[in-house]
Amino acid sequence: MLTQRMSRFLQGGLLISRTAARHQSTAPVAVLGNAMNEVMEAIHEAGTYKPERVITTRQAADIRVEGSSGKILNFCANNYLGLSSHPEVVDAAKKALDDYGAGLSSVRFICGTQDIHKELEDKISRFHGRDDTILYASCFDANAGIFEALLTPDDAVISDELNHASIIDGIRLCKAQRMRYKHMNMEDLEAKLEESKNCRMRLIVTDGVFSMDGDIAPLREICDLADKYNSLVFIDECHATGFLGETGRGTEEHLGIDGRCHIINSTLGKALGGAAGGYTSGPQGLIDMLRQKSRPYLFSNSLPPPVVASASKVFDIIMRDNSLVSKVASNTKRFRDHMAGAGFTVWGKTHPICPIMLGEASLAGKFAEEMLARGIYVIGFSYPVVPKGLARIRVQISAAHTEKEIDQCAEAFIDVGKQLGVI
Numbered sequence: 001m002l003t004q005r006m007s008r009f010l011q012g013g014l015l016i017s018r019t020a021a022r023h024q025s026t027a028p029v030a031v032l033g034n035a036m037n038e039v040m041e042a043i044h045e046a047g048t049y050k051p052e053r054v055i056t057t058r059q060a061a062d063i064r065v066e067g068s069s070g071k072i073l074n075f076c077a078n079n080y081l082g083l084s085s086h087p088e089v090v091d092a093a094k095k096a097l098d099d100y101g102a103g104l105s106s107v108r109f110i111c112g113t114q115d116i117h118k119e120l121e122d123k124i125s126r127f128h129g130r131d132d133t134i135l136y137a138s139c140f141d142a143n144a145g146i147f148e149a150l151l152t153p154d155d156a157v158i159s160d161e162l163n164h165a166s167i168i169d170g171i172r173l174c175k176a177q178r179m180r181y182k183h184m185n186m187e188d189l190e191a192k193l194e195e196s197k198n199c200r201m202r203l204i205v206t207d208g209v210f211s212m213d214g215d216i217a218p219l220r221e222i223c224d225l226a227d228k229y230n231s232l233v234f235i236d237e238c239h240a241t242g243f244l245g246e247t248g249r250g251t252e253e254h255l256g257i258d259g260r261c262h263i264i265n266s267t268l269g270k271a272l273g274g275a276a277g278g279y280t281s282g283p284q285g286l287i288d289m290l291r292q293k294s295r296p297y298l299f300s301n302s303l304p305p306p307v308v309a310s311a312s313k314v315f316d317i318i319m320r321d322n323s324l325v326s327k328v329a330s331n332t333k334r335f336r337d338h339m340a341g342a343g344f345t346v347w348g349k350t351h352p353i354c355p356i357m358l359g360e361a362s363l364a365g366k367f368a369e370e371m372l373a374r375g376i377y378v379i380g381f382s383y384p385v386v387p388k389g390l391a392r393i394r395v396q397i398s399a400a401h402t403e404k405e406i407d408q409c410a411e412a413f414i415d416v417g418k419q420l421g422v423i
Contacts, residue, residue, distance in 0.1 A: 048361050048382045053372075059084045059274060061400035065377060074377045075395050075409050077274075080243045080352055081314070081324045082400025084274030088317065089310045093275075096309030104302040109291070112302030120312045124281055127315055128249065128264055132287040135308075137300050139238050139267035139278030143170040145294035146234075146265065146280055151176035151203065156196035158189065158231075159205040160217070167205060167236060176203075183210075186221045193229040202231040208251030209239040212386050212394065214348025214355055216244075219251050223260040234263040238278075239353060242271030243399075248318050248325045268311040275307045327399040328352055331406055335397055338410035343423040352397035355381075356413065357390065358422060364391035367416055374412040 043049050054066035059079055062071040083089055096116065106112035121133040136142040143166040151157055155176040159167060162183045171178055177199060181189040189204065196202050204226055206217045219235065226233045237250045245253030250266070252258050263286065268277035280290060290297060318324065332352040339346050345357040358364045364380030371378050371393070382391040395409070417423040 046361060061398055061405060063377065068372060070375065072375055072377045073405050073409060076378045077396060078270035079274050079398050080271040080328055082398045083314050083317065089273055089313045092313035093306035093310040096305040100305035103304045106302065107298060107300060108302050109298065114305065116305060116308045116312065117302065120308050123312060123315050124279055127319065128281045129259055130264065130281040131284040133279050133281040134287050134290050134297060135303050136278045136296055137303060138269065138276060139265055140166040141296035141300060142265045142278040142280050143167050143236065144173065145296040146290065147171050147174040149290055149293040154200040156199040156202045157205055158192045158196065158202060160184065160207065162210055163205060163207050164211060164236060184218055186218060186225065189222065190225055193225060193231060202229065203234055204231055205234045208235045208237045209244065209351055209353065211239050211353060212355065212381065214351040214353035216251060216254065216351060219255050220257050223257060232262045235261045237264055237266040238270055241266040242318055243325050243328050247322045273310040273314045275310055277303050277307050277311060324399040328397060331399065331401050332397045334403060334406050335410060339413065342414045344413065344417065354395040354397065356393040356395060358392055359389060361391040363420065364393060367393055367420060370416040370419065371412055374415065376409050376412045
């Protein structure tokens with residue numbers, strides 16, 4: 001009898017323990033769920049929710065979008081040269097897949113370096129006129145990997161206040177004195193350089209092209225200040241490499257100051273094939289050091305062979321012929337002229353990033369939906385991607401667009417702009 005009672009007691013205790021454990025394990029999940037529900041409700045109420053449209057075709061000037069009938073003209077990709085689906089680029093990736101496999105299953109210094117990695121690094125170095133180049137899985141990783149490895153507590157990093165999020169996050173990792181100067185304000189930059197004059201080394205950091213506004217950094221003036229104050233210049237060229245400048249060499253070439261920046265970071269994931277990958281290009285000593293100390297390089301798998309091969313083929317294409325560079329420039333001028341003539345506020349000047357300023361987040365979202373209904377794929381940008389009150393449609397022009405498609409996009413903007421009372 002006692003044994004039966006004890007058995008029932010123990011079983012009951014076990015059941016209670018299991019129930020308590022179940023409550024303990026689900027309670028934090030419930031707290032998390034409630035917290036996330038509050039966050040999502042606030043996002044929806046603010047009109048800043050960002051739905052993800054599903055594309056059912058390859059990236060191109062015209063695509064198909066799940067839920068829409070027929071082909072849609074794509075005006076919001078970073079595919080500036082239209083090469084992400086170019087036959088030569090795709091064939092190069094296929095051949096690399098056959099010859100080198102899908103991936104290395106390793107980091108570079110263990111057993112993850114193939115001859116094609118070294119060939120691409122050499123090609124990029126020659127393209128930029130630098131000593132050497134180091135590849136990363138993305139430019140986000142390149143930006144995360146340089147500042148901590150390069151700068152010490154005795155140094156200062158002076159960054160434009162509107163630099164890309166990856167630069168901001170990368171700088172947070174370093175122990176240098178961190179300073180921000182007002183956007184493209186050379187007086188404020190000089191004040192920061194003067195303030196940091198006792199530091200061992202000073203690094204000025206700027207985007208070449210600011211991706212949300214489409215404006216181009218005053219690089220000549222920045223380099224002049226760097227010379228005056230014996231400082232280094234770092235430039236992020238993600239929205240310039242391959243298509244800005246007469247031969248696509250980027251912001252330096254565009255402004256006629258080739259070779260004045262000390263360090264170039266950029267991406268293979270936009271104009272240069274659009275797959276993935278980033279890099280740092282610069283002095284030999286810097287690149288050698290990054291191979292030994294840069295954490296995203298040391299602890300991330302090597303760039304997959306098909307990605308390496310496709311990017312390498314893009315460099316071949318643009319180095320033998322600059323017609324695509326000229327095409328994206330003429331397309332950009334055509335679109336900007338249309339929009340300015342219709343009365344839209346378009347930020348930037350000559351860059352294929354064309355921000356159509358609308359102000360309110362809900363208006364930008366509604367505008368984008370109306371454009372999709374007219375066969376034009378664009379996205380509304382709002383806080384926290386851009387500051388509150390500065391919501392916009394960021395149009396991106398490609399060399400793959402025809403003049404007819406440029407005109408069709410502008411006409412749709414004018415139609416929706418009148419409907420929504422923007423113009």
